[in-house]
Amino acid sequence: MSLDSGTKWRNPLFVWGGKRDVEELPTIPFRSHQEVWEGTRQSKTKLNPVGRLRYYHKWPGHGRTMWNRLRYWPTRRRVLRLRGEYNPKTLRAEKTIVDKRPIWWVLGLLALAIAPLFTPGDLQNTLLTAGATFGIYSAISLCWMLIMGTAGVFSLATYAVVGTAAFVTALLAVKFALPWWLLPPIGALVGLVFGGIIALPATRLDGFYYALLTLGLNELCRVYFITSKEFGSANGGLYGATTYVPEDWSQLGQLLLAYYACFGLMLLALLLYRFVNGRRLGRILRMAPEKREAFAEATGVNFRQARVWVFLISSAALGFIGGFYTSNFGGVAFSIFNFDTVLLGLAMLVIGGVGRAEGAVVGTLIVVFFDQVLNTWGPARFMIIGLIMLLVVLYLRNGLFGIKAQFRAWRDKKKSERRSTRAEKGGEMLPEEATETDDKSIIYQRRYDKMTRNHLKTLVSPEVIEEHRQSLNGQHSEALERLLIYFRTRPQVEKYAIMAVERFEGYRIVALSGHRGVAPRVVEDRIYSTPDEACHGVFMRRVQDLLES
Amino acid sequence: AQPIILGIPYCQTAAAGVADHQDFLNGTTLAMEEINAAGGILGRPLKLFTTDMNVLSPESSKQALAACVDAKVDAISFAFTLVPLPAMDATVKYKCPYINGNAQRAGTSAVKAHPDKYNHIFQFCPSEVNYGWSYASWLEDEEQRGVWKPKNRKVHIIQEQIGYCQTISRAAQEAIKRRGKFEVARITDIQYPVQDWAPVIREMKEVDAAAIMVDHWVAAEYAAFCKQFVASPVRDSLVYLQYGPSQPEFLELAGSAANGFVWGTTMGIYGDERGLAYRQKYKKRFPGIAGLAYTGIAYDQTYYLKKAWEAVGDPRKFSEVCDWIRANPQRGVCGHVDMGNPYQEARHFPDNGGDELQAQKLEAGVAQLYVQIQGGEHKITYPGPVSETKLIAAPWWS
Amino acid sequence: MNISVSNHLPGAPARQPSREVLNVQGLSAGYGPVRVIHDLDLVVQSGERIGIVGLNGHGKSTLFYAIAGLTGWQRGSIKLNGREVGRTRSQGPGRYTHEIVRAGLALIPQGDEIFHGLTVEEHLDSGAYTATAWRDRAARKLRILEIFPPLRKLMDVPVGRLSGGERRMVSIGRGLMTDASLFLVDEPSLGLAPKIGKSVINALMAVKLGDAAMIIAEQNVALLEGRVDRVIGMHVGKLKGEASAALALNVYRKA
Amino acid sequence: MDIWFIVSNTIVLACIYGTLAIGISITWSSLGLLNLSYGFIFAFAGYGAWLFAQNVSAWGPAVLAAGILAGALGGVIICAIGFIPIHDKPNFTIRGLIATLAINLIGTQFLLWWFGPRSKNLPDIFGNWSLSLPGAVFTADKVGNVVTSIVILAVVLRWMQSSRRGLEIRAMMMNPHAASIVGIGVRRTSFYVMGITGGLAGLAAVLLSQTYYISPFGGLMPMIKGVSIALCGGLGSVRGAVIAAIVLGLNEALTGMSIGGRYVLITQFVVIIAILLVRPRGIAGLLDKAREA
Amino acid sequence: MVELMLRRLSPSSGVEQGGTATLFSCSGISLDLGGREILREINLHVQAGEVLGIIGPNGAGKTSLFEILSGRMPPKSGTVWFKGENVTSLPLHSRSRLGIGRTFQTPVVPDELTVGETFKAARQAYRPFLTKFDAEYGADLVGLKISEDTPAMQLDTFNRRKLLLACLLMRRPSLLLLDEPAAGLINSEVDEIDKLLRMLAKEMDVAILIVEHRIELLGMIADRILVMDAGEVISEGLMDDVMADPKVHAAYFEDFSEEADA
Ligand SMILES: Nc1ncnc2c1ncn2[C@@H]1O[C@H](COP(=O)(O)OP(=O)(O)OP(=O)(O)O)[C@@H](O)[C@H]1O
Ligand SMILES: Nc1ncnc2c1ncn2[C@@H]1O[C@H](COP(=O)(O)OP(=O)(O)OP(=O)(O)O)[C@@H](O)[C@H]1O
Ligand SMILES: [Mg+2]
């Protein structure tokens, strides 16, 4: 498009003899915006099927039916948390289960409870023996999870507490022929004392240093029990305590009893976990994760005390488990203090995901399954456990049970990245955004605005700029007039203005902030000598903004 | 025909015991191959069922035996576990013959205490207490034989802390005191892992005992000890090491520094014709240095079971097989095993006066072997009837 | 392409034939779900000193980070000395920064990106990442000390102990240790007492650019006033009002 | 004479411990990774050296070099598997710890399966002589140990202090973000670091092959020792690690002398616990966090 | 009568200011960090219903002062008085229990909890436990209208600040320490904060200490202004007086005109 090939615009006001008026100016042909409107009405953005997929089941119906009446006895908590809402499309009342975990828990525990009925005959011993081990270890993992997850203390002394309690109870049982049911409570006492001792440094040391300290304690316990003449019997451990498994039962009966007893222990540990983590203590501790305690502190939470409480409670529970361990195996061996034991325990927590009960249980299940059930596989099974650990840690932020959240975060990230790359210049509202906006008219406003700008951009030409330079005010050609009208209707924010400096000897362009009390911002360092020049400068900036938008 | 299954829990992954268990599996494999080549047992082939077992962990030991029970094995034969009781408990209802090479009195006294419960459990070798008891008599015998001339009457015992070593040390002290010819001058405690033997050697020099007993169990650390000891030895002392050096790696690790040290095992392959033949056979099948203990024990255990099955006629008749085993001793490459006693444990030779399980004659028991390393080779030097050579002067003797 | 040369410093030395140091086309960048930079184009010629002004949080630092490959994700082309350094797939922030830096970028970031345990001297050394710069680092350090005399006494002090102003000097000094072809200086006067701030700006203005270019982001326009070749505004992730509409127009027509 | 024995023993032990801990400390200080697969690298390097000695040459220095190279290779492998994929991910410290732990588990089982359970021996690196001093006799390997580890430690420390690479390594942990801004490629540098610390582990493995014979699990004890000392010295502080090595060496020598070798582990952990109680971030650890201003 | 009692309770701090007893004061606060003097001899006091604004350039030590006043850091020297008691050695949570609320420069929220759980935790932070109604009261006061199931992490800056404020207000504190409550907010939101603070101070008699860089906000609500620079109070008084102070001008308002002079 060049100057001479364009059309001419005749100034209708020329006859009035304005000072700077010219009769004819070159201009560009003005295209009707009706044309533009027709061309733009169809969105050119490729529409992908997006929006949130409602993949979860919606329960129809209303009313306080069964679910709301079901409570956990004796509390007043509902068994399932339901949310009622109206379906915006069908306007039907619907219920959504907010938290489906109770259902999974019930199903999972039921499965574990009836599992012995379905063990194949030629694996019965193996599976039931491993099942009992699983029960005990998952109880330990749950208590450890309370310490690591809820209290946020990186303690490695868990097995030291269990082992100490087990050894002390075994010694007492052997010496004084205590009945088996006394052992867990005694163990709990031992655990409490032990926990009290190691709780003190927990408030002072952090992270790895505490881990080292507890690892040291673990090692001390191992060395002490191995070398001590009292405990270090020639059996590789201390055996001979009474167990709750009657001698005269059949093999299957004994195994089943042990299985269900350990299962019961796990249920107890789960209850404890629920009780600590899901109630006040857990909440205030989750409110104060390590290094981000500010919020909790400000609301008056004494998180140190809470941490020590959780520590003590779970140590007592660990002691209890230690006592139970003795009465289950009839004694205890030094291997409970071994570094490997601690490592496998850590693997159990990490594989499932730190900070959740299901993580502890499933992690333990996986590790115990590979370690105990598949023991005919030899070294391969440790490589598998290691590989699982490695993969979990490399690819998952928080164990197997963090997958869902991580996947969602990843999906949202990808979605928004793609969304932002799809955005056209000029910011018509994006499809995803559009579905989520309440005020749908904004979509149309933006679309209209974009169309207008697209149209106006075609009107910017050297001729029009030249025309503006020549006559700032008065009658303008169609194209320029359209542009100016558009500029005038822009909102206040970042609107340009002219500021006179030094007694009107220079003028500079500023941008209004759009807010009362906020000073305008100087946008360029150029100083114009006349207001007209400045005016044109503003015009040029606006033109440029338009072209850039 | 349906194979006869022999259950072998063996340690493949733990930090301790893997080498011995490997020896054991090799010995059993050799026996199995021979048996199968010769037509099997009762016309049925012999098959091994192996499973991993962590010898330190009660859960794992229990689990390994549970797996054997699930596999409906006809007998269980394995080297040892450090936590015998849970392992034994896992089979008390199944009651298949359970033969192990666990040299631990703790297990056999449980058998004696609960004969009904544990009557299927046999310990193929004499218990560890015999190390201690025999040590005293061995010293006296060596003194009589005259190669070693004790410079004083002192015995210095270096003891590790695990129960096994403690038991041995206690037995040795007891025997030395009972016999009265020597006296225990000092007991030095050490603790696995021993990184630096210098303070221990220093103490040895301080005590300067005529006989030194290093009551430990790790072959590699024994090797390190030998090297350091040879660099600055206690002159003229007779240094006795425990079972550890029987492991093949010991000679490799210690090299020439091992010459002159004496070690013992309550059961090992004899140096007689049969023993040597067996060693040959083993070497052919599994080249490399062979372990001296569990390779033979495994072989003997398998053949013992074979004989019992053949005598009874049906491996599933567990109690009859066990009865046969109790009634019929066997002479194998590692000696004469007679487990017909309340402990169901092999008798020990020579008689050290420790308990009722001592055999008067070589033909009635398993000889404890005292082996000296001579010219880079293990040579059985004691007891007389099975000895290959005599004790010779160690390099640090004047 | 002809850019506005009408308002560069009077008395500035005559330019060598200018060369494109940086050419940014269609750059979008952001952090996770937030998009901070929207489709931005920018061309920087050698020898130029450019100021970028804009309100808080409008993406000045993000632009710099995007050039250095430090944002969460970015799209679009960034050519540094004719070499493509923009990576358009989403990447871990900072994964390729060192390569971009080695291609001739010196970023003096807004926050105190310092190594708190290193002494001032080591810290300056760390800026000399090319072999030549490392070899004559002694001379270069002397030059930095001439610009920032207060550092002279502090050479052996760990940077973590310094005051904000001193850290700022160290941080800028570190950026000036090599011969980069593009200096990105983010808010040099931030957190500095006004007087130090001014001296820092003076120091930046005194740096002889030669074949290189420099972009300074600054909220305090007055400090840049009349001392840079052009000032660009930045508003919600877009460059605004570069004082030559013709340039923009050209770009638009070509597109 | 007792004093002399204690001193000499302390020196020997401190050298051993220093060699063990320094790699862990450097890894932490530059990568922020608590490398728990150190034990695996240790064993891996040992087997590398052993293979070399068996198949190529049993000449001492060559075996030493082979061990160092094998260790470096092991370190690089760990870096590629356990550091590179997660170093810029959330929860890196704990995930890195677990990842290296997992590698350790897999690696040792692999070594056990591949090489069998029997310990292996390396040829004498420093010959077979001994040095009799009043109070103690030093075997060749001990003297060699002390001399080599002091030399290597000095070289490494000097290199860390005064070269560009050393500067990069030190800078990287303090602020990885800033490091990339001054042209330090985190990934590339991490390979260097893991190579070097792996090489140090290999050096330790070969030097200590007379004490910790080469076996699949032979790295566990050195690792526990090394980690304890590194932590005790204050994670990330090489100087602290050296001090901690001396303190623990002295403790061990004294314990062995006075109350008996069996108490070494007990006193060792008691000392560590005491140190941590007094200085919660180790001997030379920074007491307060770096200020964020 | 009350004043008299107060004075008797706290002989050294019961200074009277304009006829009302001081609710909260500190005297001679000094602080050293990393071998540097961060604060030097700071004194200040507020009374119930008073709003004291603190301004100063970056790094002047405002946040550090707040850390001391709220008990997250011990001062090197100096004492903090609240309701006539010496609270210098009490940690933040104990002070919070006495009725001192504090907000932070960065809008912190518990990352792992939902809004509902956060309220529940705050209600049960210490005895006496509050009821649901108290939580609703707090939320209403600040105008927090967010579904209980929203994870707190997903809140935007304004709602994050509101969440903490709601948790503080449901315990009905008598003193609020607000560190840059308007940082990162847009103007309409600042207006809302403005309204809330006014109501708290004037109608509920809460004393407010507020650090803020937005002078216009301070100008509207603060009764008095304290200007800090390099760890010292350089000026104190009414907004206009302070603004006129050349020292303040030099330290804080480096603007064009001065640049032109230079
Ligand atoms: N790491 C980050 N993650 C998420 N959002 C970020 C991050 N860094 C910056 N932002 C957002 O990007 C936007 C632009 O920030 P940026 O720091 O680039 O602005 P700026 O112009 O440099 O502001 P200032 O003048 O304050 O330096 C801001 O809204 C900020 O919230
Ligand atoms: N741990 C520390 N060690 C050393 N110096 C510190 C430490 N913490 C803060 N400082 C210094 O104290 C001074 C005051 O910091 P403070 O955070 O209180 O400033 P502020 O007035 O709140 O600034 P802003 O307005 O930026 O928030 C700063 O110079 C800072 O560098
Ligand atoms: Mg910025």
Ligand SMILES: [Mg+2]
């Ligand atoms: Mg602040």
